[in-house]
Amino acid sequence: MIAAGTVLGGCSAGATGSDRSGKVVRYQGWSGDVTWPELAQDLGLLGDIRLEWIGNTISGPQDVQATVTGDVDIGGAFNGAILRLAAAGAPVTAVLGYYGSDRGSYAGYYVPEDSPIRSPRDFVDKKVGVNTLGAHHEDTLSIYLERGGLTPEEIRSVQLVVVPPVSAEQALRSGQLDVAVLSDFKREKAVARGGIRPVFTDVELLGAFTGGCYVMRDDFVATNPDTTRTLVEGSARALRWAQTRPRDEVVDRFVSLIRRRGRNENAETIRFWRSTGVAGVGGLIAEREFTIWLDHLIADGRVEPGQIAPQQLYTNEFNPFRR
CATH class of the missing domain: 3.40.190.10 (Periplasmic binding protein-like II)
Known part of the structure; x- marks a missing residue:
């Protein structure tokens, strides 16, 4: 959670x-x-x-x-x-x-192209890969879910999984994660390989x-x-x-x-x-x-x-x- x-x-x-x-x-x-x-x-x-x-x-x-x-x-x-x-x-x-x-540097919350996850409520009970707990990716996600109308209990149902950034894309594509946070060159390389899309990005959410x-x-x-x-x-x-x-x-x-x-x-x-x-x-x-x-x-x-x-x-x- x-x-x-x-x-x-x-x-x-x-x-x-x-x-x-x-x-x-x-x-x-x-x-x-x-x-x-x-x-x-x-x-x-x-x-x-x-x-x-x-x-x-x-x-x-x-x-x-x-x-x-x-x-x-x-x-x-x-x-x-x-x-x-x-x-x-x-x-x-x-x-x-x-x-x-x-617009050049940001963190995106990515899913496979065919994923049903498209809105805050779709995150309920899902696994989200982040680089560390208590940091940028966790708090940004919490704000996104709160603004999406989720209750505290629903937000707690979202399971954060600590994944080294270099392994996040592989974990997402293999189905170990429902969502992976990707940024910097990891995001650029993953997007270039295709087959994934962002549900939202931190800059879209917060400016x-x-x-x-x-x-x-x-x-x-x-x-x-x-x-x-x-x-x-x-x-x-x-x-x-x-x-x-x-x-x-x-x-x-x-x-x-x-x-x-x-x-x-x-x-x-x-x-x-x-x-x-x-x-x-x-x-x-x-x-x-x-x-x-x-x-x-x-x-x-x-x-x-x-x-x-x-x-x-x-x-x-x-x-x-x-x-």
Whole structure:
């Protein structure tokens, strides 16, 4: 069923980035993809800041969990997951939007062409494949079903199945799933093979929006304000570069960077990149990008009214594109 689920564990009191001083920023990457801090470094926008890659992440909740526990100094997650963190008292703040949905980049809820699933009510008792629980795909589906008039009991009948994104298409085509959420190059490749169609997409449901932000621990920011500013400003400028340059130029830069860093990964899938998906100029964060999910979590009873003020969740202080 669609369950709230605890996205992350409790906040660790162990070693954190704020325990260290200097110009090294630890982070996790994504296989076959490029983060905005990585692009900023490649474009020469980080000054004397050095990025320390400690490995690849598998999901936003895992990445921000590593930030909370101090294993990395910056991590990115879905804004609804950040809300859950804030409700649990995690000492982190969103500093830059980093992914989202628009006409080029979006998540679609796909079914076989001959599937009877065509409307919210058709999801009752069905299996839906998502990349992780308590994140973007789950909350988007919940909003879609709520707007479609389903009762809480009917929504709970929908079974979410965690499936690695690279396996979602196969699971859908083999009948293991009734619906699979596909995005990025996985969606592009699956659609090109034919035989599937979207029931809805997140951008059709919600309009263009920034879906997730990079977060940093409050103690790291307080102890390392200059490092924080340089990192966020450089990443914002790198994101803006990608928002304004021709797509082919951006993709070529990504491919070159992936090949040069030597992590034994596929550099060709990035050629399916379509856009940043980020709504704000240079990753500026808008309040709406949290209230969308906060309203849903309050209606669902997972957050108490007044428990969280959206303005306390993020800051644009370090973004050079703020007005």
